[in-house]
Amino acid sequence: MIAQRISHILPLALLAFSTAIAQPDALPDTPPDARLINALALPNGAYIISAPPSYSTSSSTGEDVVAWSPEALLDGTTTRGWCSASDAPLPLEFVVELSEPYRIEQLRFNTECQQEYEGISAREVTVEFSQESPASGYRTVGTFLLRPQSDTAIRLPAPAGARWVRITIESNHGNPSFTELMEVEALGRPTSAAVPAIDITGRWETNWGWVDLQQEGSNVTGHYEYRNGVIPQGGMERRVVSFRWVEAEANAEGRAVLVVNAEGTRLNGIWCHGDDITRYGFWVFRRSPNSVGTGGNITEERAVEGLKQELESKGRAIIYGINFANNSADILPESEGTLRTIGRLLKGNPSLHLLIEGHTDNVGTEADNQRLSQRRAESVRAYLMARHNIPPERLTAEGRGEAEPIGDNAFELGRAANRRVELKELRNE
Template sequence: MRRALAALLLAGLCTAALAARDPQDSEGSAEPPGLPRFPGFHIDSSQHRDFGEFRFTTTQRAVDDPEAGDAKEGRYWFADYILNDGARQPSALELVRNHENAAKQASGALVFRSPASGGQQSAVYRLARPEGGERWVQIDIQNDGFRYQVHLLDVGAMAQTLEFSTAQMRDALRQGGRVALHGILFETGKATIRPESKPQLDEVAALLKQDGALKLMVEGHTDNTGQPQANLQLSRRRAEAVVQHLTAQGVAPARLRAEGWGDGAPVAANRTEQGRAQNRRVVLVRF
């Protein structure tokens, strides 16, 4: 178990499909990224926010006053685990030591531990992420290991989803005939548009309504994660999803086309997450 935790703790943002599921997991629940659960537990509830804040219990004062904790901002995950019927119950110390050893083997460290005998016990770990930045993990243990919660946060600034205003897109299309948007985001491996994309999509719809003669080709582009043919199909579906969203806002379908380029037209190296993020984009091309 310790080796498995160490190998996966900083493995990047893994999907729920890669995590070991349990038949008792609540519907729609998911593991925090790269942090497999202790054997014999199921997820009672979970949540994920692309940008959130959590105050980590990093001092003795924060044990009694959560507002005294160390506040971090970034991508946030939470999971609440409960022991399955008939499964072996680990001690609170065993849970702490497993996570502590995994953190150490991933060049991380224990920041603070609160061993409240008979009550909730907490441990906080800080790790350096290979792509840069920090990952913070807090484990809260209740009933001497019968239940535990994990808070995981990748420190980072809020992504700016509104890259271009209506006027800026209009100028870019007039000058160069195209504009690349990184603020239209999709669920990983899917063509489902994420809610935080709405501000940018609203600006695109407003642009089309202001200029009744404007026609746009919507191009989808991916990074090189996965197979090229699958990426090509995914990029096409994402472009079609954008077209469908715009037509639902009242834009005539004849003014829009969808095209997918997959990973065939990168604008940055795919060796880093920053480069891959640049390659994942929607491009509007005037026709």
């Protein structure tokens, strides 16, 4: 989320969806609304369609965002930002596609630039929303006058619909060669809480070669071209796909969290080594014309074996694909494929005893999240006992609440990664 303090907020009366330049007024610090999603953040599934000439670029296969690249403008942090190429002519335009239609409630800009060059920070910035296409149907939200070395929060007078966002930097504070802007956010909520069923089974072309996915309910498995990688376990919650990847020949493994766009034609998100998704690279999937019928070809036996190997090597396994009703411990029917894999693992290894841990994101109070995580862990235990005949003495349930995040709660993808079940092997001492 944009830096910790917000030094200016725009008065509502000045936001009349016009091109008049609006001057922010100073207000006390205003914390971001934790219920809102930064729809412009690349880790939340946004996709840059076009960008102006830039000082640097991020590698499609890099493990981190490169400072001064277009991606650094939308990475959700002000520790790095965007800079134009030398002598790139103003105006400078970005077009960004959101993962799905949103109702935007706030805009945020950060101009706390590195002051190597006087007058380098963006001054006038125009923001437009379209619900029609990347090239047409834009409606001007406003042209905003940004002060140097400041965070600026802009609260819209009413939520505004957007699927595409056009950001145009009209001027800077006088530098003749370069323009910098550290971060832009558009905070809102998806237009529709309900999501039509999307099946991601099939072949996808990505910046790491092809990937074949297989989906059953919320359970996701697959394999991919790069280093003969496999996806032994994963899950889908709403539009968010989370999975573990393994490249045995390189002795490498990690996590990926991606968002499926509204059309089901692209997945866009992040990957990491190990379990820490706060340091990440980007992974972009596009459906292949040969998508139908390829599938992931990961058998349930292979999924069980992958889960067993993770428990043996780490003593723990992060599980995705066990979905619950909102703010509830009721397990959704789509979770059966994932739970069946766990049940088969236990039946095939009669001496195995598991601790089932429930984890949440940080939305809500710490006490409520602790109680919810405990109830969800107990629901998983009860399900395995009732539906898969696992003896109760082999299963222990424990809630961990929001205490052990593996992702950044500032992002929807990070929060999705944190809402998880973990299995830990209980060994007799």
